[in-house]
Amino acid sequence: MRNCVSCGRSIAWDANVCPYCGHDYRFQGMAPQQAQVSEGMKILLYIVSFLIPLAGFIIGAVYYTKPEHEFRELGKMCIILALVAVLLGALCWIPMFIL
Numbered sequence: 360m361r362n363c364v365s366c367g368r369s370i371a372w373d374a375n376v377c378p379y380c381g382h383d384y385r386f387q388g389m390a391p392q393q394a395q396v397s398e399g400m401k402i403l404l405y406i407v408s409f410l411i412p413l414a415g416f417i418i419g420a421v422y423y424t425k426p427e428h429e430f431r432e433l434g435k436m437c438i439i440l441a442l443v444a445v446l447l448g449a450l451c452w453i454p455m456f457i458l
């Protein structure tokens with residue numbers, strides 16, 4: 360016997376599903392691998408997005424369509440950085456046209 364990790368009651372050692380709460384043990388240890396982007400890779404993508412806004416929009420669009428939350432956040436950041444870069448670029452260029 361062992362205790363169910365979900366409801367704490369005693370269940371058969373080899374039970375696939377807890378008979379009390381329905382907790383499923385069949386896929387334990389086989390959890391889908393968490394999608395991960397290394398910190399270095401993120402920083403590199405952020406820098407690229409800032410320096411080459413067009414690349415940033417493309418990278419952002421690619422990552423933003425992925426289902427993983429982490430990729431979506433990364434994509435969003437790339438798009439934001441690319442937008443900031445474009446805005447800063449515009450701010451630098453506009454005075455030259457006015458003056």
Ligand SMILES: [Zn+2]
Nearest residue numbers: 363366377380
């Ligand atoms: Zn249970």
